[in-house]
Amino acid sequence: MLQSDQDPLISVDGRQSEAAAAIQRGVCRTFRALGHAVVTELPLANGRRADVVGLSPSGDVLIVEIKSCLVDYRTDGKWHEYLDYCDRLYFGVASDFPCEVIPEAAGLILADRYGAELVREPAEERLNAARRKAMMLNFAHAAALRLQHQLDPGCGFKS
Template sequence: MSESAALARSHELSSPTPDPDTIPVARPVAGDVCRGIMRLFARNDIWCLPEMPLRNGRRADLMGVDAKGRVVIVEVKVQRGDLMGDGKWPDYLDHCDRFFWGVPPGLDRGPLDSEEYRPDCCGVIVADGYDAEIVRPAPLHPLAAARRKVEIERLSRAALRRLTVAADPECAAWGTGDIA
């Protein structure tokens, strides 16, 4: 038996045998949470783009515009450690009229009720890969009109560039790709 075959065999023997009475549970993935939120938003005439770069160097997990032209940002967290360690989220507030946390159904939402996470200005959406529910609405904190215009123009340009590159990948070479 070769050395690699022996190593593979020893790994098989040392691997724990799964308990046949245990049903494996898939861990939530940020993409699933985003998908559920995008479905909720689409039903409510809010159209959004994932992974939207902001002018301050941050990247919104979801950024969209509602039917009244208000900008919405969602920061998605699927693990408690990621939620507790996120100190950058206040940087998003200057770029939106409404801010939401997006979390999977099993995540403890207790920390989001603490003053540190400013429940007075942040909503909460619980989502999986199929649907979502707003469990705490996000209060409206209107952007200045000039700021809103800039954010919507940047979002529009990013969406149009992504659509163009999806239709013709050769177009990716033109433009900066950076939505300034």
């Protein structure tokens, strides 16, 4: 049995800053208002973890990379590694972020803890069928484990 606090699909690592958490919350609220299901901190097959993964009603997979400040953006170049796992990649930033540094091909979302505004849609690169299926299974598995953890925090999970 693997305890829930040891499962990377449902645990919170606590490394996120307060600013990043506020941006993430606003992005998630807005995506849900648009009809998307969302999962945060989703581990990917390449070993990375996406800040926000959205699944649209039509099955599009969206990833949002949260950047709390310019230093965070400049010191963390792993966002390229998310492109193979989504149809569209966005950056989620606060309204005072210098948006001109965000690549033109990426989407741009301005957010605070209450909501977000989609400023720019990204270039779309459609996932192939096998990767889409793998992402949907990963998304569903993580969402189900997290729901079960909320319903029964004391239960263990099999690995």
